[in-house]
Amino acid sequence: MLPVVHLVAAARPNLPKLAALWHALAEAPPICTPVLLHTGQHHDAAMFGDLLEDLELPAPSIALGISGGTHAELTGRTMMACEAAWQRDRPAMVVVAGDVDGALAAGLAARKLGVPVAHMEAGLRCGDADMPEEINRRALDAISNLLWAPDEATAARMRGEGHGAAHVRAVGNAMVDSLLRHLPAARARPLPEGLSPGGYGIVTLHRPANVDDAPTLRALVAAVEDAALALPLAWPLHPRTRARMEAFGLVPPRGVRMLPPLRYLDFLALMAGARVIATDSGGVQEEAAALGLPCLTLRPSTERPATIEAGGNRLVTAAQLAAAMRAPPGRAAPIPLWDGRAGARMRDHLAEVLGE
Numbered sequence: 001m002l003p004v005v006h007l008v009a010a011a012r013p014n015l016p017k018l019a020a021l022w023h024a025l026a027e028a029p030p031i032c033t034p035v036l037l038h039t040g041q042h043h044d045a046a047m048f049g050d051l052l053e054d055l056e057l058p059a060p061s062i063a064l065g066i067s068g069g070t071h072a073e074l075t076g077r078t079m080m081a082c083e084a085a086w087q088r089d090r091p092a093m094v095v096v097a098g099d100v101d102g103a104l105a106a107g108l109a110a111r112k113l114g115v116p117v118a119h120m121e122a123g124l125r126c127g128d129a130d131m132p133e134e135i136n137r138r139a140l141d142a143i144s145n146l147l148w149a150p151d152e153a154t155a156a157r158m159r160g161e162g163h164g165a166a167h168v169r170a171v172g173n174a175m176v177d178s179l180l181r182h183l184p185a186a187r188a189r190p191l192p193e194g195l196s197p198g199g200y201g202i203v204t205l206h207r208p209a210n211v212d213d214a215p216t217l218r219a220l221v222a223a224v225e226d227a228a229l230a231l232p233l234a235w236p237l238h239p240r241t242r243a244r245m246e247a248f249g250l251v252p253p254r255g256v257r258m259l260p261p262l263r264y265l266d267f268l269a270l271m272a273g274a275r276v277i278a279t280d281s282g283g284v285q286e287e288a289a290a291l292g293l294p295c296l297t298l299r300p301s302t303e304r305p306a307t308i309e310a311g312g313n314r315l316v317t318a319a320q321l322a323a324a325m326r327a328p329p330g331r332a333a334p335i336p337l338w339d340g341r342a343g344a345r346m347r348d349h350l351a352e353v354l355g356e
């Protein structure tokens with residue numbers, strides 16, 4: 001019988017990453033039975049269901065239905081639900097992706113039960129140890145058995161931190177696998193009405209540090225309004241940001257096409273047609289680099305420095321946004337291993353480990 005491997009999906013950004021491994025595991029010969037487990041952190045159609053469909057992922061076989069609450073509540077309840085699921089049905093390996101609370105909770109629950117954990121997107125660091133995502137990354141890397149890093153430099157750093165060489169592998173960027181797989185379908189989708197290819201920029205914002213504090217978010221909304229004087233902008237609004245704007249009494253910036261969270265294929269289409277993107281998303285910085293779309297990152301630091309070194313990304317403040325939109329960075333140079341083969345490399349490593 002093939003070993004069972006659980007792929008843990010918690011929130012939207014997990015899905016394009018897990019999809020890369022899912023599709024690689026579907027290749028012959030089979031090396032394991034993959035099972036998609038959904039913790040429930042993001043759960044509605046716009047943030048989860050539609051993306052599953054676009055990424056050609058099945059409905060999760062196990063749905064724990066845990067969402068909402070504070071960091072501790074979400075983490076604790078997710079750990080309890082994962083523990084109960086894995087006491088019933090013990091997988092040979094649990095795969096978690098990225099840095100969201102649901103991934104950390106699943107990783108902790110698995111390790112405490114003696115189930116090995118593979119961390120996809122291991123070794124990322126922005127250097128801000130107070131950021132919730134950075135706390136999750138560091139904790140997950142510390143407890144994971146397999147560490148799948150996006151590039152050689154990150155893998156070398158993980159080994160330098162004491163992780164055994166057999167456990168660390170530079171696999172490349174799983175997000176880019178999904179992008180390359182789905183780009184042809186995305187390019188066939190229409191752009192939202194009123195936007196023409198090459199004639200607009202995009203904004204996305206959702207990091208707590210940017211949207212949870214009223215003066216910070218007010219300054220960002222004003223900066224986006226200013227930037228829209230230089231270039232028409234489209235802004236697919238994350239539910240967290242929408243809720244904070246409403247709570248703080250902020251109105252959408254003038255001259256900006258406000259959109260709901262988009263389906264994966266529609267968001268790829270929007271990026272493929274844009275001239276520049278301003279974002280605080282981690283995954284979007286990577287996708288922009290892979291597309292050659294100039295990126296302005298509205299954060300003081302990034303855990304994706306390869307996108308900056310490749311020349312396609314620049315860190316900016318709200319005050320710098322409008323000027324940076326007028327003179328954005330260029331296209332990112334190709335980044336080694338961001339080649340659509342990350343899923344295959346993770347599969348190879350899994351096959352080695354499961355075969356031992």
Ligand code: UDP
Nearest residue numbers: 013016236261262263264267281282283284
């Ligand atoms: N994304 C999407 N629709 C949108 C905005 C983003 O499908 O309206 C996708 C995007 O292509 C990327 C992922 O969501 O694959 C990034 O997730 P997010 O920005 O929420 O999280 P982060 O990467 O910052 O953790």
